[in-house]
Amino acid sequence: MSVPTHGAFRAPFASALASARFCCRSRRVLASAWCAALAVNVAAPLPAAAKTPPPKPALDASAVAAPDPYSADTAQQIFAEGGNAVDAAVAMAFTLAVTRPDAGNLGGGGFMTLLVDGKPYFLDYRERAPQQAIRDMYLDDKGSVVPGMSTVGHRAVAVPGTVDGMWEAQRRFGKLKWKQVLAPAIHYATDGFQVDPRLQQRRDAAAKSFAGKTNFDAYFPNLKAGATLRQPELAQTLGRIASDGGREFYEGRTAGMITSQMYGHGLITSQDLSQYKALWREPLAADWHGYRVITAPPPSSGGLGLIQMLKMRADLQPAFDGLALNSAPYIHLIAQIEDRVFADRQRYIGDPDASPVPTAKLIDDAYLAQRAAEVKAEVKADDAPGAASVKPAADGAEATEKPQTTHFSVVDKWGNAVSNTYTLNGDFGSGVVVDGGGFLLNDAMDDFVIKPSGTGPASTPGVASTAGAADAEPNTIAPGRRPISSMTPTLLLKDGKIALAIGTPGGSRILTTIFQVMTNLYDFEMPPTDALAAMRFHHQLLPQKTIYFEPFRPAPDELAAQLKALAYTVEQQSFSGDVQMIRVNGTTPEPGSDPRGAGVARVIR
Ligand code: DON
Numbered sequence: 001m002s003v004p005t006h007g008a009f010r011a012p013f014a015s016a017l018a019s020a021r022f023c024c025r026s027r028r029v030l031a032s033a034w035c036a037a038l039a040v041n042v043a044a045p046l047p048a049a050a051k052t053p054p055p056k057p058a059l060d061a062s063a064v065a066a067p068d069p070y071s072a073d074t075a076q077q078i079f080a081e082g083g084n085a086v087d088a089a090v091a092m093a094f095t096l097a098v099t100r101p102d103a104g105n106l107g108g109g110g111f112m113t114l115l116v117d118g119k120p121y122f123l124d125y126r127e128r129a130p131q132q133a134i135r136d137m138y139l140d141d142k143g144s145v146v147p148g149m150s151t152v153g154h155r156a157v158a159v160p161g162t163v164d165g166m167w168e169a170q171r172r173f174g175k176l177k178w179k180q181v182l183a184p185a186i187h188y189a190t191d192g193f194q195v196d197p198r199l200q201q202r203r204d205a206a207a208k209s210f211a212g213k214t215n216f217d218a219y220f221p222n223l224k225a226g227a228t229l230r231q232p233e234l235a236q237t238l239g240r241i242a243s244d245g246g247r248e249f250y251e252g253r254t255a256g257m258i259t260s261q262m263y264g265h266g267l268i269t270s271q272d273l274s275q276y277k278a279l280w281r282e283p284l285a286a287d288w289h290g291y292r293v294i295t296a297p298p299p300s301s302g303g304l305g306l307i308q309m310l311k312m313r314a315d316l317q318p319a320f321d322g323l324a325l326n327s328a329p330y331i332h333l334i335a336q337i338e339d340r341v342f343a344d345r346q347r348y349i350g351d352p353d354a355s356p357v358p359t360a361k362l363i364d365d366a367y368l369a370q371r372a373a374e375v376k377a378e379v380k381a382d383d384a385p386g387a388a389s390v391k392p393a394a395d396g397a398e399a400t401e402k403p404q405t406t407h408f409s410v411v412d413k414w415g416n417a418v419s420n421t422y423t424l425n426g427d428f429g430s431g432v433v434v435d436g437g438g439f440l441l442n443d444a445m446d447d448f449v450i451k452p453s454g455t456g457p458a459s460t461p462g463v464a465s466t467a468g469a470a471d472a473e474p475n476t477i478a479p480g481r482r483p484i485s486s487m488t489p490t491l492l493l494k495d496g497k498i499a500l501a502i503g504t505p506g507g508s509r510i511l512t513t514i515f516q517v518m519t520n521l522y523d524f525e526m527p528p529t530d531a532l533a534a535m536r537f538h539h540q541l542l543p544q545k546t547i548y549f550e551p552f553r554p555a556p557d558e559l560a561a562q563l564k565a566l567a568y569t570v571e572q573q574s575f576s577g578d579v580q581m582i583r584v585n586g587t588t589p590e591p592g593s594d595p596r597g598a599g600v601a602r603v604i605r
Helices: 016-026 031-042 069-080 087-100 162-173 176-190 197-210 231-246 253-262 270-275 302-315 326-348 363-375 509-522 526-531 557-565
Strands: 062-066 107-117 119-125 279-281 284-288 291-295 406-411 419-425 488-495 497-502 546-549 568-573 580-585 588-593 601-602
Touching: 016 406, 016 497, 062 069, 062 087, 062 107, 062 253, 062 580, 062 588, 069 087, 069 601, 087 107, 087 162, 087 176, 087 231, 087 406, 107 291, 119 162, 162 176, 176 231, 197 588, 231 253, 253 270, 270 588, 279 568, 284 302, 291 302, 302 326, 302 363, 302 509, 419 497, 497 509, 509 526, 526 580, 526 588, 557 568, 588 601
Parallel strands: 406 580, 546 568
Antiparallel strands: 062 406, 062 601, 107 119, 107 419, 119 279, 284 291, 291 488, 406 419, 488 497, 497 580, 580 588
């Protein structure tokens, strides 16, 4: 592919030193402190004190639960080179950008929850709306949504966060050199990897929606099961990032390629890129069953929702006593909990930097006890979800989900842990490949409310995103805002030590999936393999009174009939997660990969 010439930014990032010199000259965008940090980081490792591991191994081994074998191999290589869990996580993220182009990414964003030297951290590298984005940018002049505009093509793209997120995490906590953690990804991009049949299926499905609208087909015509896929342009991009540092993506030649790609079609400018910064946020934390849950704060809705579900389920233990897992009365109770969780999500959650989210109130024990008290075992007409305190605010928030996004969990023998979920949003994102760069760009703008309530003729109801995201003011489109997300990378600590690292793709199914696996593990005391394989269902506020099951464990006819008798609609969905988790049993890591996916769970000694 040739590099488009219009508007391209052509700074020659030939070497790390050149990079640091260049950025220090570019006073428009960079603070001197950062320039100094880059110069130090690229040219030499950070001071030893910041990178010294605890002296004695805390666990018997390191472990990984990865969504594909290549990223598991990468983790193994990084551990063999002396890296820690953060090095392994960053290397896995870059590897998956090569081997899982549907969801792994450079051009997307995500969240990382970490435990390093006994302290929890959360890194928000979610995408942001470009500065030129406006509230009604996906509406025509009659106020109606232009179909596909927020999901396919240049205007669907938000400013990517992944590369800065990885740069931040590795600089702060990694032990190895930056180049070392990129090496496995560069190898897979250069020498190729074998395409999994599922990847071809996803390509074929996505290609239909991109046909004639993006350059996707030109880049990925040969994503055929069993074939070896080599991505030379992506290898070069990774090589530039490896030698020049993570800011190359935002300030260097790669940034120029992105803005060239956007020129005349999309909104992202060089200023949007240079201003992008991943953020360290305080993780959400709550006590549950003698564990400390460490999870994703807003703009994720997932961590809040997960804590709400876990606590309400615990409050309602007397009602659950004697109920079989996934029996109709059990599902009815959980569905009512989920109505309340999704009602709060819809009402309150958005970018906390744009408007404050009442996080403390939403996970407060007294508040949740009061919400839990509304849940009733018996079914009466006026108990139906949608009544009173769980009234939905939007129509049209259909909950169709597909298996985009990807998650991995990793722990090292020193007891550090990383749970990472990142995404292009839809499979292969917007379908736009950066010419010359060889990587896909996200369609995260679709996670905003694309048509706020009252917009358009006759005060019509709002239209939430494809994943049914919140139809509330905090999640409307505004320059620089981060869209709401469901991604929920989560850690559980026991006495301050890692006990579980867990996460999954699945859009709004993410939190309900993690909740179910955690309940299986800790309420039903299932072994990890059974906890992962057990039947799952999904329910959220909209569509009302609808329970989704999935092909891996479809609902038996008798259960479906019992749910229908409780006035539920029973639907089959195509996907219910790809959980990658590691339980730590004493000092022994027990990794587990969802049998629904192609993941690899591996103990690494
Ligand atoms: O951030 C979110 O919640 C979505 N963009 C994630 C999309 C997703 O997980 C779809 N996967 N199944």
